[in-house]
Amino acid sequence: MSGKAKRRAFALLALMVVLSMVLSACAAPTPVVVEKEKVVEKPVIQTVVVEKEKVVEKPVVQTVVIEITPTPVPEFNWKQRAGETITLGLSQHPWTNAILPYIPQFEELTGIKVQYQIFAEPQLRDKMLIALQAKSSEIDLWPSLKSREGLKYFRAGYYEPLNKYLEDPNLTPPGYNLDDFGAGPLGGETFDGQIVGIPTIVEGPAIFYRKDLFEKAGIEFPKTMDDLPKAAEACMKAAPEGTYGVTLRGLPPAVAYTLGPFIRNYGCDWRDEKGNSQLSSPNCQRAIQAYVDLAKNYGPPGFVTYSYPQSSALMASGQVCMEIESTNEISTILDPNTSQVIGKVGVKPYPPGPGGHDVPTVLQWGNSINAFSKHKEAAWLFMVWSTSPEMQARLQLKGIASPRASSWQTPEWKAKLVEGDPIWREWTETLQHIVEKGSGQVGPPAVEQPTVRQIVGDMVNAIYLGTMTLEEATKKADEQLNQLEH
Amino acid sequence: MGRTLTPTPEAIEAAGPAARRGPLPHFLQALLSRREQLTPALMVAPAALFSVLMVGFPFGYAAYLALTDFRLASTVPAKFVGLANFARAFQDPVFHKALQVTLTIYVVALFLEVVLGTYAGILLGQKLRGIGPLRMLAFAPAVIPSVAVGLIFVQMYDPAQGLMNYLLKAAGAKPQPWLSDPRTVVPSIILVEVWQWTPFITLIVTGAMQSLPTEPFESALIDGASSFQILRYITLPLLRPAILVAAMLRTVDLMRIFDSIYIMTQGGPVNASMSLNVYAFTQGILFSQIGYASSVMLVLLCLVLLTSGLFGIIRARSAL
16 A cells, blocks of 8 residues: 555544544433523522521420420521532433522532433433442432332432431421421332432323314313223324324333323222232223223324333324323423423323222332432432422422422412413312322332333233233233232 | 675674574474563563453453342342353243344344445545545444434334434335334344444455555456456455454444444333343343343353354464
8 A cells, every 4th residue: 555545544544533532432421411491580489598597487385394485596507518519310300400400509508519410210220220239429319219119229228318317407407397298209208217218299190182182173081091092083083194192101111100090090900909910800901901002093103112201202292182191291291492282281180990990190209318428418408408398389380290288389389370371270180189099009019110110011012012912911911920029 | 696694693692592592483482581581471461460350350250140149239148049040041032032133133234234334345445536535424323322323213213203204204105113113123223233333344344445456456457357357356355354354343243232222122122122232231230130141141252252253263264
């Protein structure tokens, strides 16, 4: 090869190497960028941070020790951990999007530097499992889904128990008011009396629907589970060409969440009184068949790969009549930057099934502190700041369903219900219904939730794809579920 | 009569024992004096130590784990179970499916990559003006990280909202289920792999093209050979070593295929796209069964060594 060609080839190779290194370096950190949402409104509730805490509302009346002079409430020392750095592991979730713009306020208030890494939910879970197994102190605080991994992680000692922080007046500001949290959400974060997380959001599966298309088709929201296919069909006919009737979850690890209420509304449950899996019983089979039929007859073709990101994208782009998804998705569906259906969507709980059964699924997400963290108190300060009544009320306005009762009673929220999009009223009612009547059993009770969810999801996919009949698939799932420890 | 360039006896004396002795066949180097061996050994030691630690330790630990029932986040210590994990693997229908999928992807993708890559490599190996930027463009897919490629293709493959079906519909063709149907998921993944990694083979072949001697081509032209004959009897045989190297490198990567499958389908639907690597990962990390996962990984390792060993033999034979 001539000298000139040699040099050119070498330069090309060198460029390739540099290019690949640069591109891999760029791709190495978290593959997703979260757009920082502009904080449009000035914080209505003041940077409470700076104000002196008002004296506690309820006067303490001691019957035994007579103490009439109220003790002056000391100002809470937010700067007690100034100079430390905490690292948060966050998932791509509406709560993350909602809290990110406020983090600089926290840093200013406390002098604690906050670093965070954002992952898709499954990847954050994988990462945390490995980090916790290795007793790593890299991540101080992260959202952990207790209904999925809570029991397992609690037994393995991965969560920092929070009772002592809550009882320490130096670490928990007055007015934090733990009683404000609903019994269900807080109970979901507690194991054997130990509180291992603070709830940040309550959610449950519900049905988002296109009011405009329903009106066009002349139908009302389905009154029973059996009416769902009819509504999907009628809506599809009235809608523009290419619109689907309903979109729901088909991705195996995610299916149990939206399938659970079907199972219960048809009068069945994951396990019977003896603890045996009963998916092959008649009512459960009806429920599962109903789920699969909706997907097959009225759903988008990519069903088996669908979870909330895909379903909500379909809904937000106006291509589907109904979306069976978590109430969380309201902020994605109504995102002003991407949604084409603002003002046209409503939301309601699942209708009751035959026999009037109506048992939704309710769950909460809660942030937990890593038991091996080296900055537990600083992480705790972030925890109480981000879950304080004031912050929770702010997030509520963005569509983060608060686990605190007070957030639903603020004047700002009430104003939103009256003056804002009517969907917020429906959303509030839906959540109230879910919280009141919901069961926390997202999937069949078991210690190894991931395995259990996969079994349920694979069962649904097998029936949908026709690789197994309803009978075969449900029997196989029962066998597999009965072998697992629960 | 000219002066030869042999050194004088005094010069040899001065140069040291190695010069005195002259060059040795390599198996006799072992009889070198200790002092002569020490320096090269010391130079190589850090790299050797690093290799032993980085390769040997994980392998040894994985072999140990494969013989236990170690579980992540477990409250009980792991116990020794001998070859139970391997027995389980050989009876596991999903393991068999994973093996089948891995081999299918390997054979089909390798074949397509080699054929298309060699073709593109020969085209781009020519000395033409302006071929430089064209080469850069052709090499681009191989430089993009697989995770990014997977994420993009997942969106493009969405049957309802993705670009692929949009283009198919626009062209009047039937929209495909792509990743949502067990029958089309493996071809869809092979498509992504071939798209991304054919440029790798192209790169190697192009490099080889530029180092080919020109005389055989010139004499062939003089003898009146057709371009097809030149291709078949001269170009391809001369490129053979490079193609074999490229195929061997791709073999190792294809057997271990993970990124694209995990990002796009996580092995679904219903395990239709499960490769051995993804299966081991899901068993180990998602279902916390590290012991079982390690045994699957060791089987995969044997498979990779086997196939790359085969290529090594083919290369050695063709070099003779």
